Amino acid sequence: xxxxxxxxxxxxxxxxxxxxxxxxxxxxxxxxxxxxxxxxxxxxxxxxxxxxxxxxxxxxxxxxxxxxxxxxxxxxxxxxxxxxxxxxxxxxxxxxxxxxxxxxxxxxxxxxxxxxxxxxxxxxxxxxxxxxxxxxxxxxxxxxxxxxxxxxxxxxxxxxxxxxxxxxxxxxxxxxxxxxxxxxxx
Amino acid sequence: xxxxxxxxxxxxxxxxxxxxxxxxxxxxxxxxxxxxxxxxxxxxxxxxxxxxxxxxxxxxxxxxxxxxxxxxxxxxxxxxxxxxxxxxxxxxxxxxxxxxxxxxxxxxxxxxxxxxxxxxxxxxxxxxxxxxxxxxxxxxxxxxxxxxxxxxxxxxxxxxxxxxxxxxxxxxxxxxxxxxxxxxxxxxxxxxxxxxxxxxxxxxxxxxxxxxxxxxxxxxxxxxxxxxxxxxxxxxxxxxxxxxxxxxxxxxxxxxxxxxxxxxxxxxxxxxxxxxxxxxxxxxxxxxxxxxxxxxxxxxxxxxxxxxxxxxxxxxxxxxxxxxxxxxxxxxxxxxxxxxxxxxxxxxxxxxxxxxxxxxxxxxxxxxxxxxxxxxxxxxxxxxxxxxxxxxxxxxxxxxxxxxxxxxxxxxxxxxxxxxxxxxxxxxxxxxxxxxxxxxxxxxxxxxxxxxxxxxxxxxxxxxxxxxxxxxxxxxxxxxxxxxxxxxxxxxxxxxxxxxxxxxxxxxxxxxxxxxxxxxxxxxxxxxxxxxxxxxxxxxxxxxxxxxxxxxxxxxxxxxxxxxxxxxxxxxxxxxxxxxxxxxxxxxxxxxxxxxxxxxxxxxxxxxxxxxxxxxxxxxxxxxxxxxxxxxxxxxxxxxxxxxxxxxxxxxxxxxxxxxxxxxxxxxxxxxxxxxxxxxxxxxxxxxxxxxxxxxxxxxxxxxxxxxxxxxxxxxxxxxxxxxxxxxxxxxxxxxxxxxxxxxxxxxxxxxxxxxxxxxxxxxxxxxxxxxxxxxxxxxxxxxxxxxxxxxxxxxxx
Numbered sequence: 001x002x003x004x005x006x007x008x009x010x011x012x013x014x015x016x017x018x019x020x021x022x023x024x025x026x027x028x029x030x031x032x033x034x035x036x037x038x039x040x041x042x043x044x045x046x047x048x049x050x051x052x053x054x055x056x057x058x059x060x061x062x063x064x065x066x067x068x069x070x071x072x073x074x075x076x077x078x079x080x081x082x083x084x085x086x087x088x089x090x091x092x093x094x095x096x097x098x099x100x101x102x103x104x105x106x107x108x109x110x111x112x113x114x115x116x117x118x119x120x121x122x123x124x125x126x127x128x129x130x131x132x133x134x135x136x137x138x139x140x141x142x143x144x145x146x147x148x149x150x151x152x153x154x155x156x157x158x159x160x161x162x163x164x165x166x167x168x169x170x171x172x173x174x175x176x177x178x179x180x181x182x183x184x185x186x
Numbered sequence: 187x188x189x190x191x192x193x194x195x196x197x198x199x200x201x202x203x204x205x206x207x208x209x210x211x212x213x214x215x216x217x218x219x220x221x222x223x224x225x226x227x228x229x230x231x232x233x234x235x236x237x238x239x240x241x242x243x244x245x246x247x248x249x250x251x252x253x254x255x256x257x258x259x260x261x262x263x264x265x266x267x268x269x270x271x272x273x274x275x276x277x278x279x280x281x282x283x284x285x286x287x288x289x290x291x292x293x294x295x296x297x298x299x300x301x302x303x304x305x306x307x308x309x310x311x312x313x314x315x316x317x318x319x320x321x322x323x324x325x326x327x328x329x330x331x332x333x334x335x336x337x338x339x340x341x342x343x344x345x346x347x348x349x350x351x352x353x354x355x356x357x358x359x360x361x362x363x364x365x366x367x368x369x370x371x372x373x374x375x376x377x378x379x380x381x382x383x384x385x386x387x388x389x390x391x392x393x394x395x396x397x398x399x400x401x402x403x404x405x406x407x408x409x410x411x412x413x414x415x416x417x418x419x420x421x422x423x424x425x426x427x428x429x430x431x432x433x434x435x436x437x438x439x440x441x442x443x444x445x446x447x448x449x450x451x452x453x454x455x456x457x458x459x460x461x462x463x464x465x466x467x468x469x470x471x472x473x474x475x476x477x478x479x480x481x482x483x484x485x486x487x488x489x490x491x492x493x494x495x496x497x498x499x500x501x502x503x504x505x506x507x508x509x510x511x512x513x514x515x516x517x518x519x520x521x522x523x524x525x526x527x528x529x530x531x532x533x534x535x536x537x538x539x540x541x542x543x544x545x546x547x548x549x550x551x552x553x554x555x556x557x558x559x560x561x562x563x564x565x566x567x568x569x570x571x572x573x574x575x576x577x578x579x580x581x582x583x584x585x586x587x588x589x590x591x592x593x594x595x596x597x598x599x600x601x602x603x604x605x606x607x608x609x610x611x612x613x614x615x616x617x618x619x620x621x622x623x624x625x626x627x628x629x630x631x632x633x634x635x636x637x638x639x640x641x642x643x644x645x646x647x648x649x650x651x652x653x654x655x656x657x658x659x660x661x662x663x664x665x666x667x668x669x670x671x672x673x674x675x676x677x678x679x680x681x682x683x684x685x686x687x688x689x690x691x692x693x694x695x696x697x698x699x700x701x702x703x704x705x706x707x708x709x710x711x712x713x714x715x716x717x718x719x720x721x722x723x724x725x726x727x728x729x730x731x732x733x734x735x736x737x738x739x740x741x742x743x744x745x746x747x748x749x750x751x752x753x754x755x756x757x758x759x760x761x762x763x764x765x766x767x768x769x770x771x772x773x774x775x776x777x778x779x780x781x782x783x784x785x786x787x788x789x790x791x792x793x794x795x796x797x798x799x800x801x802x803x804x805x806x807x808x809x810x811x812x813x814x815x816x817x818x819x820x821x822x823x824x825x826x827x828x829x830x831x832x833x834x835x836x837x838x839x840x841x842x843x844x845x846x847x848x849x850x851x852x853x854x855x856x857x858x859x860x861x862x863x864x865x866x867x868x869x870x871x872x873x874x875x876x877x878x879x880x881x882x883x884x885x886x887x888x889x890x891x892x893x894x895x896x897x898x899x900x901x902x903x904x905x906x907x908x909x910x911x912x913x914x915x916x917x918x919x920x921x922x923x924x925x926x927x928x929x930x931x932x933x934x935x936x937x938x939x940x941x942x943x944x945x946x947x948x949x950x951x952x953x954x955x956x957x958x959x960x961x962x963x964x965x966x967x968x969x970x971x972x973x974x975x976x977x978x979x980x981x982x983x984x
Contacts, residue, residue, distance in 0.1 A: 127591065135589025136328045136410075138343045138355045141598050144622070149370055152795035156376035160410075162586035162696055186594060 025052035025064065028114040029121035036169055040109050042091035048122045048177060049087040050079075056111055063114070065105040069098060077103055079183050084147045085176040118184050122177060128170035132161045142178040142186055150175040226766025228412040228689050228700035229682065230332055230850050231258035233767065236683065236705040243683070243706060249767065251691070251698050254415035256407050258848065261857035263683070266706070270665045270856045270976045272678035273710035275305035279982070281658075281674040292654050293672040294926045296980040302711065302721070309675055310725035312631060312658045313350060318597050320630040321346065321353040326360075326603065329850060330636030332411045333687030333702050334589045334747055335740060336715040338636025338662070338679075343592035345719045346633075348733050349726045352595035354627055357602045357619070360642050362536050363953025364544030365570070367620055372549050372802045374794030378536060381694060382569045385420040385578040386777045389427055391565025393528035396432045397447055398551065399457070400535035400573040401439040401844070408850050409575040412691025412700055417576055421445070430528075432521070434460070436842065437872070437914055438907040450521070451909040454840045455541050455828045455958055456511040461550040462822055463507025463515070464522035466493055468557050470503075473526050475559020482789055483556050484797070485804020489819040502822065510822075510830060526558050532568040537844060542825040542958040543815065544947040550820035553803050561801075562786025569781060575693035580776035582697040586690050588750030590743075599627050604954035606643060607944055610652035618949035621811045635662035635679070635715060640669040640921050641852035644956050645944040646937060647896045662718060665856060666978045668921040668937075678712040685714040688744050699753050699768045716740055808950070816950035826945060827960040829911050837893050837960035839877065839913050843938040846916040855920050856976045865901020867973045869919035869936030872903050873963070874910040881963055888966040890932065891915070893941055893959070899924075899966055900936035913963065917956070922975035935975040 032038045032047040051063035067077030067087045074093040079085035081101070088105055090096060096103040115121050133139060145153065154172060163171065177184050217240050224235040226249065233249035243263055248255040276297035280288035300308075313321065325342035334340075346353040358367055362378040369377045388395070406417045424431075424445055431447035433439065434457070438449050452460060468474040469490070479486045495501030504518040511518075524530070532555055538547040551568055560566025571577040601609050602619055605626075609615075613628035632653075643649050653659060653672050661673035664681045687702040713721075723734035738746065745759045753768035762768045784792040793799025797807055809818025827833045829840050845851075848859050863870060866888050873883065883889055887902040891913070900915055908914055915938040922935040933940045941961055947953040 126594075130591040130593055131588065134343065134592035135334060135340055136337065137339060138323070138592060138600075139595065140357065141600055143598070144357075144600075144620075148795055148797075152370035152374045153376065155374070155795060156370070156379050159381050159581060159696070160379070160693060162584065164585050186598075 025054055026116075027051070028053050028063070028116050029118050030109075030113055031115045031121045032113065036173070038109065038113055040107055043095070043105075043107060044089045045107070045109070046086055046088065046173070048118070048125065048173065050118070050183065051114070053114065054106065056114075059111055060108055061111045061114055062106065062108050065107070067103060067105075068101055069096065069103045071101070074098070074103075077105055079177070080147075080181060082147060082181065084151075085173065085182065119186075122174060122184070125170040125174035125177075128167055129174045132163050132167050132171060133157070136160065142175060143180055145175075145179055146181045147176045147179045150179055225703050225705045226701055227683060227705055228332060228691065228702050229259060229262050230329070230408045230410070230413060230853075231256060231262050232413045232415060233691070233698070233700050234259050235766075236263065238705060241706055251412075251414050251767065251769070254418040256415070257859060258407060258854060261848070261854045261859035264859070265665075265854060265857045266681050266683050268665065268856045268976070270667075270978055271710060272663060272666055272670065272676055272712070272978075274299045274983070275302055275678060275711065276300065276676040276981060277305065277308065278674045289656065290654050292659065292674070293650065296982055297676065299981060299983045302713070305675060305677060306721055306725055309660055309677070310722060312660070312675075313633075314726075316631045316658070318346070318350045318352050319354070319599070320628055321350070321597075322601075322606070322629045322632045323353040323355055324606070324632050324634040324637060324639055326356055326634075326637045326639065326642070328410065329853070331682045331687075332409075332689035332691065332700075333682055333685075334587060334689060335687045335743055336682070336685060337589065338715055340590050340592055341715055341719045342633060342635045343595065344590050345723060345734065347593040347595050349723055349730050352597040353633070354597055354629065355595060355600040357600035358951065358953065360540075360603045360954050362539065363603055364539040364541075364947040364951045365536070365548040367951045367953075368545040369548055369552075369570075371796065371805050371808055373552055374796040377548065377552075378570045379574075380571060380781065381581055381779065382571050382577045383531070383565070383567070383781045384580050384777050384779045385417075385423075386580070387564045387780050388429075388531060388578065389420070389423055391529055391563075392429050392531045393565075394432065394524060394530040395424075395429050395445075396434060396525070396530065396532045397439070397442060397445075398434050398532055398534050399538050400533045401435075401437075401441050402533070402573050403441040403444060404439065404847055405573040405845050406576060409692050411575065411693045412689050412698065414576060414579075414692045414695065414698070416579055416692070416695065420578065436840075436909040436912045437844070440847075450513060450517070453510070453512050453829050453909075454842060454912055455825045456830070457538050458543075458546045458550045458820065458822050459502070459507045459510040460513060460518065461554045462493065462502035462820070463504040463511070463518045464525070465554055465557055466502045466507075467504050467519050467522045468526060469493060471523075473523060474557040475526070478559035478561070479556060479803075482561070482786070483801040483803045485802055485819065486556075488804035489553065492819060492821065529563070529565045530558060530560060531566060533572045534568060534570040535573055536570070537842070537957055539947075540954055540957045542827075542945060542947060542955045543821075543823040544953055544955065545816055545950050546820050546823065552801060553820050556801055556803060562780065562782035562784075564780050564783075567782060576695055579692060579695040580772045580779060581694055582770040582772050583776065584696060584752040584770040586696055586751050587688055587699055588747040599624070601626070602946075602952040604644060604944065604946065605952055606639065607645065607649045607652040610655060611648075617946075617952060618811075618813065619952050620950060621807075630657040631660070632656055632658070633660045633662075634669060638667045638669045638852045640672060641667070641918060641937075641939070643944075644939050644942040644954055645895055646921055646933070646940045648944055662715065664712060667852065668975070671979050677718055678710060679715050679718060680708045680712045684708040684712065686740065686744060688747050695772065697770045697772055699748065699751060699762065701763050701766045703763075703766065714740070716743075811950065813949040815948040825958045827943075827958055829960075831960075833960050837962045839911060839961050839963055841891065841938065841941060841959045841961045842912060842914045843917040843942065843956055843959070844914055846918045849916075849918045852918040852920060855918055865903060868899055868901045868934070869915055869938070870903045871900040871936070871963070872905050872908045872914040874908050874912070875904050875906060876910045877913070877963075878902065878904040881965070883963070883965055888970055889963055890966045891936075891941060891961050891963050893961045895943065896933070896940035897931075898933040898936050898938070898940045899970065913961070920975035922973055924971050934971060934973045
């Protein structure tokens with residue numbers, strides 16, 4: 001290993017430790033191998049959801065999920081104000097601490113469901129998008145369109161892509177996450 | 187009735203396949219003793235069996251999925267043996283020699299044959315030496331063939347993304363460059379590709395069917411996937427129905443004739459004015475559907491002042507529209523009243539929006555349809571894709587075959603189609619695009635596989651000038667297209683008949699998967715597109731190559747693609763490959779599909795993907811872009827050149843360039859089929875007898891069509907089927923300058939894009955405006971050299 005690389009690792013570790021002791025918690029992402037979501041008791045947390053790691057042991061982690069609340073459905077947390085990208089659903093809405101149109105859910109999960117790299121967490125959905133949507137033409141730049149625009153574009157093209165329902169769930173979640181008004185950048 | 191071979195084929199039908207010989211392969215007596223194998227294959231023109239004897243195709247016969255086979259399949263097969271095939275890898279002479287200032291010689295000098303190894307080494311070294319931000323992937327679209335394994339556009343994208351991290355791409359498209367990006371904001375969907383109301387619903391409910399610039403019969407001959415020509419069976423029923431057909435078109439199309447349509451010969455590019463005139467009449471006479479407007483649309487109140495002339499002082503009355511469109515005001519009023527009194531379907535098209543301010547036309551038509559109030563009803567409303575890929579056919583709803591993922595492109599610059607010349611010639615220039623700004627990158631290297639930019643791009647002389655500034659231009663093609671002739675490095679690819687692949691069709695019905703089996707060996711050194719990119723990936727290292735192939739063989743990929751489909755649940759890949767196709771049943775409900783019916787039934791539960799969930803007659807988002815040439819509602823903008831503009835004094839004819847009758851764009855222009863319709867070896871130009879007389883032209887003359895952008899030679903076809911003041915030259919003739927060393931020489935082939943403008947539609951979509959073109963015409967003067975468009979360039983093969 002080169003000296004440069006070692007130094008970079010040390011700096012990265014220091015930054016990570018500093019982040020842990022700062023007022024803001026480190027951000028990680030939920031990663032689920034099978035299906036679209038993780039079930040913790042009766043709480044469903046969707047793949048790719050960004051979480052703040054409040055504490056973590058080798059086995060478990062207490063995480064905070066922040067999001068927006070649908071006034072008609074206080075049991076769901078969404079990534080953005082337009083309520084298009086679902087992050088988590090609880091059985092009992094008292095689990096979500098509310099502040100205006102936003103809410104916070106604190107929950108303990110197994111640490112194995114956390115990953116620091118957002119792209120890695122979203123890889124499954126990302127791959128599905130590129131597999132279904134670039135077999136005939138090049139992909140549009142995802143950041144060039146809003147979630148709503150992507151929904152319209154997807155409606156236009158799905159007859160040709162002939163996706164399964166599972167494909168559609170993955171593709172729309174990916175597009176919403178990385179859209180102009182999404183939470184991530186490619 | 188006797189039918190000559192010529193008229194038989196011109197009708198577009200092949201009723202008895204064995205009656206017509208394919209190509210010039212005449213079997214000798216001894217050859218007759220050999221077995222004839224029938225090998226399944228598929229194309230944009232239909233699925234067929236190639237009859238192969240002694241390694242040669244001697245005939246073709248249609249597969250059962252092709253309901254009305256056309257002569258295009260025979261041209262497709264014939265093209266395999268065309269003299270314009272690229273036989274070996276080549277490098278342009280002075281480029282190979284590394285001479286300075288050799289760029290200007292593109293398209294003008296001989297090519298030197300090289301080995302595959304040398305060609306691929308050269309290509310790889312050029313790509314490695316060029317930053318990915320300066321590489322333009324010009325493998326536009328997927329029209330080269332319907333095969334998934336060798337899809338040129340997909341493979342090029344996949345290769346660049348894996349090998350170097352990406353390349354500059356294309357945003358939008360030529361076909362629907364204006365409407366495609368605009369319609370989602372208006373109706374929540376591009377609409378131009380959406381599933382259309384089923385023919386059954388049209389036949390059962392429609393009373394008036396408006397062919398608004400659309401030529402159903404002609405354009406449905408081909409498909410982005412594999413054509414099935416099922417629509418032709420419906421058109422017979424259309425003709426036998428009580429539906430009144432009205433064609434609003436400067437051309438009397440074959441469809442209009444077949445359906446006995448009333449023709450309204452509108453001035454080109456003035457359809458928005460006609461629609462506004464109708465809307466004004468419906469509003470002022472209170473004959474519009476107020477309830478629909480209130481329940482299903484947003485922003486009518488912001489559009490109304492414009493319609494009534496309160497914002498600009500010009501009321502968009504039928505009388506106002508009449509002056510622009512040259513359709514009598516009384517006719518405009520009676521059409522509007524007919525549309526609201528009968529169940530009316532407005533079948534739009536794509537050609538109208540390939541014009542200056544082309545964004546407006548679909549928006550205006552959707553607004554008119556909203557005022558008519560029939561959107562979402564069986565047989566009423568509008569559709570923009572009845573003319574495309576079997577539009578109106580019921581969909582199987584089944585999951586189709588898989589394909590390659592291109593992966594992520596790290597170069598986040600995509601140029602709007604039609605801006606390529608401008609971008610190459612103006613690096614660093616900034617343009618508006620859909621509310622944002624694009625800065626043109628510097629393009630140094632262009633790679634094109636299976637596409638013909640010197641065919642589909644406007645203003646050919648400007649494009650040629652741009653191509654002569656590149657550092658490197660690589661083309662991968664089976665034929666010496668005008669684009670290949672402009673290249674530095676030419677890689678010969680096989681035709682689909684020379685390799686195995688898999689495809690689907692029709693695009694809407696989605697009911698067949700086809701084994702596109704290898705029919706014959708390539709007689710040349712051509713390689714499959716998949717193999718070429720695999721070898722090229724190998725030049726970037728073993729890991730790159732493995733990532734490109736996923737460690738699978740071509741046949742393993744085909745199996746994987748097939749097994750991703752629902753067909754694999756009932757038929758194994760091995761059975762499918764042996765039989766040549768797999769078929770899905772169409773569910774009964776699919777024949778009852780009515781576009782927008784869910785939205786109409788419950789607009790709250792089934793909102794459109796728009797700002798309000800309703801049809802945006804006014805869009806706040808679009809208004810906020812602040813463009814002077816694109817407003818918040820449908821607007822009439824006078825085109826930069828049309829029959830009503832002052833430029834018409836110099837160039838008095840409006841040239842339209844419709845989709846070709848006997849080609850897919852430029853494909854098949856190098857086949858024997860052209861001998862049936864070309865005039866003295868040149869693309870026909872349709873001209874009205876009044877104009878022909880005015881300019882001293884008679885049927886069959888070679889004429890020069892010209893404007894400030896260029897000059898072409900075409901063959902006159904004098905016909906009443908086109909409006910006076912308008913000429914039509916179908917797009918796709920292979921560009922062929924009379925003198926390759928000259929400047930802005932006449933195109934001896936009749937390639938319409940020599941005359942078209944690269945002016946963008948607006949700041950919104952920056953789309954092509956090829957149908958906004960004024961020209962003049964005269965009988966050709968001077969020496970008329972032989973058209974060598976389909977002849978290979980001079981090569982040094984030793």
